[in-house]
Structures are given as C-alpha cells and as structure tokens.
Amino acid sequence: MFAKSRVGKTDVETSLVSFGTTGIANIFVEVSEEAAQAVLEAAWQSGIRYFDTAPHYGRGRAEARLGVFLATKSRDEIVISTKVGRVLRPGKQLAVAEDFVNPLPNDVHYDYSAKGFEESLVSSMERLGTDRIDIVFVHDIGVVTHGAGNAAHMKDLLESGLPYLESLKEQGRIGAYGLGVNENEVCVEVLKSHPLDVILLAGRWTLLDRTAEAELIPMCREMGVSLVLGGVFNSGILATGPTEGARFNYAPASADILAQTRALEEKCAAFDVPLATAALHFGFSKPEAASVLIGTGKVSSLTRNLEAIQAPFPEALAKEVF
Numbered sequence: 233m234f235a236k237s238r239v240g241k242t243d244v245e246t247s248l249v250s251f252g253t254t255g256i257a258n259i260f261v262e263v264s265e266e267a268a269q270a271v272l273e274a275a276w277q278s279g280i281r282y283f284d285t286a287p288h289y290g291r292g293r294a295e296a297r298l299g300v301f302l303a304t305k306s307r308d309e310i311v312i313s314t315k316v317g318r319v320l321r322p323g324k325q326l327a328v329a330e331d332f333v334n335p336l337p338n339d340v341h342y343d344y345s346a347k348g349f350e351e352s353l354v355s356s357m358e359r360l361g362t363d364r365i366d367i368v369f370v371h372d373i374g375v376v377t378h379g380a381g382n383a384a385h386m387k388d389l390l391e392s393g394l395p396y397l398e399s400l401k402e403q404g405r406i407g408a409y410g411l412g413v414n415e416n417e418v419c420v421e422v423l424k425s426h427p428l429d430v431i432l433l434a435g436r437w438t439l440l441d442r443t444a445e446a447e448l449i450p451m452c453r454e455m456g457v458s459l460v461l462g463g464v465f466n467s468g469i470l471a472t473g474p475t476e477g478a479r480f481n482y483a484p485a486s487a488d489i490l491a492q493t494r495a496l497e498e499k500c501a502a503f504d505v506p507l508a509t510a511a512l513h514f515g516f517s518k519p520e521a522a523s524v525l526i527g528t529g530k531v532s533s534l535t536r537n538l539e540a541i542q543a544p545f546p547e548a549l550a551k552e553v554f
Contacts, residue, residue, distance in 0.1 A: 240408060249278075249282075252526065253294035254289050258333040261333060298360060307362060316352040320340060394409075413433065414433070436448075510545075
C-alpha cells in the first residue's frame with residue numbers, strides 16, 4: 233500500500249501514486265475491455281487507491297470502464313476524481329475523437345457554469361456507478377484549449393461554476409475541487425480570485441519543464457493548495473529519451489528539447505538510472521505533490537513504472553537533476 237497524502241486543507245487523502253485513465257480510454261490505440269479491467273486490477277493490487285478520470289477520455293469510455301471496476305471494490309477504500317467543463321450528450325459514433333479511438337457515441341459541449349457542472353457530474357456519476365465524487369477538477373479552462381473564447385468561459389467559471397463547487401463541498405457532496413490543466417497562467421489567474429484545494433497540473437513541473445516554479449508553485453505553497461502531477465514524461469520524451477520522433481508536450485520535440493533531454497539522459501546514465509525512472513522520482517521529490525499520476529492501458533507498462541518508482545534513487549543524482 234502506498235503512503236497517503238492530504239489534499240489541501242480538506243479531509244480527502246490520496247495515495248501518493250495514482251492511476252490516470254486516458255490509457256484505458258483508447259488514446260491512440262484501442263484497448264480491450266478485458267485489458268482495461270486487468271490494468272485497473274493490477275493498479276489496485278499494487279496499492280494504488282486514487283484513480284483519476286474525465287468525461288473527455290474516450291467521450292465517457294474511461295468513466296464507464298472505471299465504473300465497472302468500482303463495482304468490484306469497496307467505494308470507501310477508493311478516491312475518485314473526475315472533471316467538469318465538457319458536457320457529454322448523446323451523439324454519433326466516431327472512429328476517432330481527440331486522439332481517442334472508438335470513443336463512446338457522445339457529442340461534447342463546453343460549459344463552465346453551475347448548470348453545466350451539475351449536468352456533467354450527474355452523467356459522470358451514472359457512468360461511474362457512484363453517488364459521490366471525491367475530487368472535482370475543472371478541465372482545460374484556459375487559452376490553450378479555448379483561445380479567444382476563454383474569456384467567456386472564465387466569466388462563467390468565476391461567477392457561477394466555482395461557487396457551485398464550493399457549495400457542493402460545503403454540503404459534503406464532494407470532498408475537494410480545483411483545476412485540471414496543462415498551463416500555469418490560468419491557475420495563477422483563478423487563484424487570485426478564488427481559493428482552490430488542489431490543481432492537477434500536467435507537464436509543467438517536470439525534469440524538462442520547470443515553468444510552474446516561477447509563480448504558481450510559490451502561490452500554492454502560500455495558499456496551501458496541493459498538486460497532483462500529471463504528464464511527468466512530457467508526452468513521451470522523458471520515457472523514450474531523445475529518439476527520432478520523440479514528442480514533447482504533444483508535438484515533435486525541438487532540437488533544443490532533444491539536447492536538454494540528451495544531457496539529462498547522460499547524467500542519469502552515469503548513475504546507471506534510466507531517464508524515465510528519474511522523471512518519475514522527480515514528482516515524488518516535491519512535498520507539494522499530493523500524488524503523481526501514472527496511466528497506461530497495459531499491465532506490463534504499469535509494472536515497469538511501479539518498479540521504477542519503488543527503486544532506490546541516488547541522492548547525488550537527485551541533487552544534479554531535481
């Protein structure tokens with residue numbers, strides 16, 4: 233069983249290692265129902281007790297598959313987070329949607345208001361087969377996703393959406409809430425207007441990307457906001473190394489990023505430590521991180537990452553690269 237960490241100033245406790253469900257939602261490649269349930273069970277057997285999901289992942293497929301798994305476990309032993317901001321409604325079947333193969337036949341409607349959050353949570357709980365969500369993340373608010381249209385979404389969020397989540401928390405219907413994003417700026421903007429319990433930050437506090445350290449991390453420390461760290465491999469390059477076709481933040485890695493990665497890999501090699509192992513341990517070196525997310529559709533990949541997490545890490549290397 234992995235150690236637990238308290239989320240912000242709430243009573244929610246997460247396992248330090250958490251399981252993300254994009255992989256079981258058929259991102260890039262299709263995963264069978266049997267394989268999805270097998271990797272969820274393997275995560276459980278390893279001691280993981282915090283599972284993160286979202287309507288976005290396979291347009292509901294991740295939540296539905298996690299719901300099948302939850303039906304076999306005691307709900308009180310598991311912490312579940314899902315996300316709001318995208319409302320799913322019945323739609324046509326697509327072969328691929330937003331990199332998810334064979335998603336469920338749902339259309340997506342962005343809504344960051346209280347009404348949209350309520351509709352989203354009701355449908356998420358139906359797919360998950362639960363009557364409560366432990367952590368609610370506001371998903372992909374920000375200009376990276378919405379461009380110029382983000383201003384209207386921010387207005388809905390600040391005037392309606394966040395007050396609604398605060399009311400759910402006060403009523404005990406959810407345990408904690410925050411943002412689930414891959415940009416720092418929107419987190420800083422929201423925190424200046426509204427307190428949060430936790431931020432799921434993807435790819436902005438890693439071996440290769442320390443941009444969160446400039447303003448966001450000090451703000452979180454001061455306000456007592458926890459972090460769940462996702463995207464610790466920065467879309468793959470910290471797992472594969474600086475190979476041809478390596479991807480950084482969802483795009484082909486630039487020459488500069490390849491060079492930075494090569495330098496990190498050489499430092500790790502001097503201690504006989506794989507680069508991916510260092511990328512994982514980086515997250516656990518940060519006291520602000522309540523949990524580090526790992527996600528895959530394969531038991532073998534999960535096992536490899538868990539073995540890396542549990543392997544001793546040289547203090548001298550940590551001083552060099554962390």
